[in-house]
Amino acid sequence: MDRRIRRLGIALVLLFGLLFAQLAYVQVFAADGIRNNDADAQRQIIAEYKVQRGAILTRDLVAVAASVKAAPKADYLYRRTYPLGPLYAAITGYYSRVYGRSSLEQAMNSYLAGDAPELAASNLTDLVLGRTKKGASVVTTIDSRLQAAAQAALGTLPGAVVAIDPRTGDLMAMVANPSYDPDSLSSGTSEQMRAAWAKLNTDPDKPLLSRAKDELYLPGSTFKTITASAALENGYGPESRWPNPHQLDLPLTNGTLENFGNELCSNGAKTVTMAEAFRQSCNVTFAEIGLALGPEKLQAQAQAYGFCPTDPRVSSACIENTIPFVIPFQTGRFPIPAYFERNDPLLAFSAIGLDNVLTNPMQMALVASAIANKGTEMQPRLVREIRAPDNSVIKEFPPQAYGQPISQDSARTLRTMMISVVDNGTGYSARIPGVTVAGKTGTATNGPGNPPNAWFIAFAPAGTGEVPRIAVAVIVLDGGDLGNEATGGRVAAPIAAEVIDACLNRGACPS
């Protein structure tokens, strides 16, 4: 019998061996996957709310998201607050125990929650000393003064403003109307959060999507900067001359392409130079340029600036992704050459930023930045550095170049062309005394019967020998307060000028 009892012992030990193996599987090998299961949300958030989550700060160290001690009897130790609410919503995102995280709250979660490997030492100290685990702070590139100035300039008009430092790609300001208050999704009872969520999601203005970077619009004439870039890169100088009919008969169709307001360009001269057409924003000329360049060159130029290739016959989705960014960002869109095959009219309209060319202020600010930065486009940067709870910098995110969409020479030429737009062209209302501003207007149709969307992109200081410190893109939707009378020059340019003025003359951005 002893032999069998021994065998029984071996069998039982083997049986328990299965338990040890299963335990190791559940608790160690598969643990991460199991923990991240959606059904485990309660435990994940309880765990996170035990941590004093790090703050999200502007470049000048104003807290735009912070964790504060919750009321003594609350379920959770800490509460997330957004002191400036809607002004920074698209940047911070929300941190909700019902709806999870978005934007920087999501992208930087491992730092904010204190789980990043760089924080291991600090976590260990907290553990040993029995202190609450603290998350790291995220220092952004946003300047609180410029952000405030941009919001003041935009006022309550529907639209968005983006300001970028062309030298580094630093996003200095990004505002959009409408916005939402992240507090409404991040604190209060679950019922309150659910009500707020339902309201935000049924709002036809879609306040959870930022008009600065999440939505896409026709760029209109601001796209002429890109068509002009392609021309300059392909041997057409600023003084190249182009036929100047007041409307272009489009091949293969009965349709025509007209100048804005069906006006004559250069008082009806027989030909017009590219520079002159740019200053006056002549649609016919740039349609001709686009047709002369062909779809491949125009598409390649747009992609070099970051417009991803799409096939609009299928969808507006990017076939290939272009500009990386830390939070969700819809880059511009330009159709693949195959889309224009045997269809020149579409190419003509695309060359002036219509048809299926799409963009947003963030993308257009990057285009202006590249021209301002001698043709080198910097990757947009929103996070400068991570600071440990003791305020030491534990990680830096250095500026990175995205590419060189145009040569230095072309950039210089285009800059001159853009200066004349503001000096004595369609963008004259962006003039600032004592500052050389380079810009381009755009007035994009917005569906039949709707007032147009007004655009302006600019950078400054743009004088000879000056290094531009700010590039701005402004969109005002549905004509803003001017309705059908709206143009980029009248509605959007003054807003851009105010932001540039705040930056350069009122010290609202870093030198």
Add this chain to the structure above:
Amino acid sequence: MSAVAGRIKTPRTRTGLGLLALALIVSVGAFALAGLGLHGRVPKQLTVYAVVLVAGFVGAWLVMRWTARDADPVLLPVAAILGGLGIAMLYRIMVDRGDPQIWVDQAVWLFVGLAAFVATLLLIRDDRQLDAYTYTIGLAGVILLLLPVVPGIGYEINGARLWARVGPLSFQPAEFGKILIVIFLASYLASKRELLASGVGRLGMPRAKDLGPLALAWGASLAVLFLERDLGASLLFFGVFVVMLWVASGRAGYLVVGAILFAAGAWVGFVAFAHVQARVDYWLHALDPSKVLGLGYFQLAQGWFAMASGGLVGTGLGQGSPTLIPYVGSDFIFAAFGEELGMIGAAAILLLFVVLIGRGLRIAMERTDAFGKLLATGITTILALQTFAIVAGVTRLIPLTGVPLPLVSYGGSSRVATFVMLALLVRISSGPWERRRG
């Protein structure tokens, strides 16, 4: 003449007392840490609890030394540490849930268990006393098993008819019934093993007429399942019976036939009972997003989440969220340990059970008589299978059968019954209590 004569005695005493001291320190320490983790201060009952716990176990130890001089020195310390950890965790869970009375009750049951341990040692002076009443004990066991079915006495909780109420006292008679059944089997098989040992063929397939007892046990197990809807107990009885039959007869054929009958029984149970089918579905689809919010699935999923969030080293006692698991104090207490003590702590608890099993089987081997061997083997097998069933159920190795984790989880009857089984093992290991005369 003791069956275990000739051992060196003094080191055993010293080892045992040292282990007991360690076990009590761990138990009281865990209790204090649970309070610290939960509220940042030690529980206000700490001193009282520590004094009573130490007094209880040291008292039991002294009685054991007096009534069973050559007793195995490891069993009581292991029982102390498992019981102590169980109370610490129940304190942590029940205080967190706002039911502090429950942990106090369970602590009281722990001491009732110790009293039962002492009483068993005092009452059963020689285990061979039990061998004399084979059929009386067997009958008593069956009566206890069937008690919950008797109208007016038995009643149902959570779909299983496991409870009996006699006067003010309600308990799970099967917990005690299973001890009597094991004693009966040991006694019966010890006397019939010669007869059962002859077989046919190389594996020793049992002759048809020897299949009677096996068929009877199988029928009884199914009866438990049908009448009481207690899947866990049913499997346990049958498993123990087959193992004891094999150990007694030495014929692997019983294992083969047993396995076939087990499979058939499992099939019958699956087909006949919606709740068995449900258990299998919970097990297979616990994390299925479309089902996970259903209670049965949710419980298993939460158990996994708890253990996964504990990781290797755990959150620390009182610092996890085990109360998110439904029925965490009873079926799922092991998952709570996994969460708060990590894989290391959970594995340590399993190892303690392995030690218990090892000692139990060793006690069996050290006996020279068949009854003692079979009784020790049977008791050990019951503890082993029960532990395996609940831990494997909680970790989703097999479908969940709601049996208690011996000594650790919520349940007065189980706690007391386990102490009685340990007392029997102690008695088997020490041999008869011979009082000095004069």
